[in-house]
Amino acid sequence: MAASAPISKTIYLGPFVHSTSLTELEISEQGAIGVDEKGVIAFVERDVAHDGVDEIKRRNQGWENAEVVSVEGNGFFFPGFIDTHTHAPQHPNTGLFGKTTLLDWLQTYTFPMEASFASLQKASTIYRNFVSRTLSHGTTTCAYYATIHVPATNLLADICLARGQRALVGRVCMNSDLSPEYYRDESTETGLRDSLESINYIRSIDPAGEIVKPIVTPRFAPSCTPDCLSAMGRLAKETDTHIQTHISENVNEIAFVAEMFPAQDSYTHVYDTHGLLTPKTILAHAVHLSPEERATIKQRGSKISHCPASNTAITSGCAPVRTLLDEGHTVGLGTDVSGGFHPSILENVRQCIWVSRHLALQTSDAAKLSTEEALYLATRGGAAVVGLEDKVGAFEVGMEWDAQMISLGTANEEGCPDGAFEDGPVDVFGWENWTEKVEKWVYSGDDRNTVAVWVRGRLVHRTGKFMGARGAATP
Numbered sequence: 423m424a425a426s427a428p429i430s431k432t433i434y435l436g437p438f439v440h441s442t443s444l445t446e447l448e449i450s451e452q453g454a455i456g457v458d459e460k461g462v463i464a465f466v467e468r469d470v471a472h473d474g475v476d477e478i479k480r481r482n483q484g485w486e487n488a489e490v491v492s493v494e495g496n497g498f499f500f501p502g503f504i505d506t507h508t509h510a511p512q513h514p515n516t517g518l519f520g521k522t523t524l525l526d527w528l529q530t531y532t533f534p535m536e537a538s539f540a541s542l543q544k545a546s547t548i549y550r551n552f553v554s555r556t557l558s559h560g561t562t563t564c565a566y567y568a569t570i571h572v573p574a575t576n577l578l579a580d581i582c583l584a585r586g587q588r589a590l591v592g593r594v595c596m597n598s599d600l601s602p603e604y605y606r607d608e609s610t611e612t613g614l615r616d617s618l619e620s621i622n623y624i625r626s627i628d629p630a631g632e633i634v635k636p637i638v639t640p641r642f643a644p645s646c647t648p649d650c651l652s653a654m655g656r657l658a659k660e661t662d663t664h665i666q667t668h669i670s671e672n673v674n675e676i677a678f679v680a681e682m683f684p685a686q687d688s689y690t691h692v693y694d695t696h697g698l699l700t701p702k703t704i705l706a707h708a709v710h711l712s713p714e715e716r717a718t719i720k721q722r723g724s725k726i727s728h729c730p731a732s733n734t735a736i737t738s739g740c741a742p743v744r745t746l747l748d749e750g751h752t753v754g755l756g757t758d759v760s761g762g763f764h765p766s767i768l769e770n771v772r773q774c775i776w777v778s779r780h781l782a783l784q785t786s787d788a789a790k791l792s793t794e795e796a797l798y799l800a801t802r803g804g805a806a807v808v809g810l811e812d813k814v815g816a817f818e819v820g821m822e823w824d825a826q827m828i829s830l831g832t833a834n835e836e837g838c839p840d841g842a843f844e845d846g847p848v849d850v851f852g853w854e855n856w857t858e859k860v861e862k863w864v865y866s867g868d869d870r871n872t873v874a875v876w877v878r879g880r881l882v883h884r885t886g887k888f889m890g891a892r893g894a895a896t897p
């Protein structure tokens with residue numbers, strides 16, 4: 423679906439749910455949210471049950487001809503999800519990891535797959551599929567790692583822009599001999615040249631960075647020589663670009679970093695020394711950081727992407743999210759496909775809650791994350807990680823309409839005529855209160871419940887269940 427059609431003023435009518443703080447979820451059962459032609463939220467009204475649409479239009483001057491999109495059935499509007507860390511070229515490997523851990527997983531599954539993106543045709547097939555897939559799960563903003571290939575990386579940015587998904591797109595920089603000869607940058611110079619070429623291309627297709635932005639992407643310390651890390655730090659500074667990399671994911675990786683960089687006393691210090699810890703840096707994993715490392719990251723204002731499904735699948739560990747939050751870190755969620763086994767942030771909301779409970783079993787109850795906290799990480803937390811906290815992640819006047827319509831359907835006894843339950847896995851019997859409905863979605867919903875998705879007011883995904891706008895009603 424192209425995202426280029428003009429949009430008209432629209433009133434989104436029905437229940438809406440969003441985070442107002444880390445611990446509080448607002449559930450407004452009878453809402454009306456006005457979104458202007460630029461996709462910006464112009465008004466948010468609550469308790470409009472007894473006002474007809476005409477009354478809402480009358481009291482908001484200039485909205486007489488607005489279209490109306492209503493939630494049907496057991497549905498609600500929810501902010502679009504932010505995926506703060508994923509690898510688009512690894513999507514064909516989703517679910518494939520066996521019993522590997524990070525370093526052998528990279529060699530066995532990841533590098534061979536990524537190397538094949540020298541073929542633009544293959545990249546086109548997989549990237550189109552993955553962007554559609556993440557949109558169908560309600561992901562409206564995504565921080566993508568591509569591969570070392572400039573044409574394929576640029577194509578990923580083209581696809582995100584055409585489909586209307588907000589994205590940070592990074593050409594992966596990796597020149598050390600950790601990577602096989604068939605898949606690495608020839609030298610620091612060629613890596614720098616290629617990363618700059620991709621930054622310039624992405625800025626040329628979206629000069630204001632409204633939908634797609636480049637991001638400097640040194641894969642992780644073991645993949646880069648010291649001069650390569652420094653070059654990436656300088657590049658990000660000179661081009662005022664975001665940075666993404668991995669940190670402290672796996673104990674063998676950390677030992678490897680200590681061997682490779684003996685002059686630095688920690689993994690964090692390696693990145694700090696090379697100018698890679700800035701307020702625009704996204705650090706994935708942060709599972710095994712020391713208190714001193716966490717303090718440095720906090721001081722630099724760098725952000726953390728928690729990837730719970732990945733950390734469980736490739737057995738990296740349980741990231742101490744409660745500690746990170748208590749210390750004031752900015753934390754969002756990442757799917758980390760295909761270390762992570764699922765492209766859905768909703769799945770990672772659940773996984774982050776499960777990981778926190780396993781940590782609670784080993785430490786104390788305080789480690790447990792609530793449903794509200796996990797949903798905050800998936801939306802407002804993620805928005806802050808990618809530097810979009812003023813624009814997306816919640817429904818407030820002045821923010822942009824990045825949203826998903828959730829439909830839970832109605833329970834029936836026999837499914838559909840062919841025996842399937844086409845409305846998805848959530849059964850709502852009618853007696854549930856709104857908190858219970860949201861919890862049912864969080865713990866057992868999936869993409870069948872995400873019937874429509876908007877970015878900046880544009881419809882970027884819909885299922886057959888979405889009824890669309892009622893059209894411009896007469897005043």
Ligand SMILES: Nc1nc2[nH]cnc2c(=O)[nH]1
Nearest residue numbers: 509641642668732758761
């Ligand atoms: N999970 C994960 N960790 C990494 N560390 C370096 N590269 C990767 C990657 O592709 N995935």
Ligand SMILES: [Zn+2]
Nearest residue numbers: 509668706758
């Ligand atoms: Zn990753």
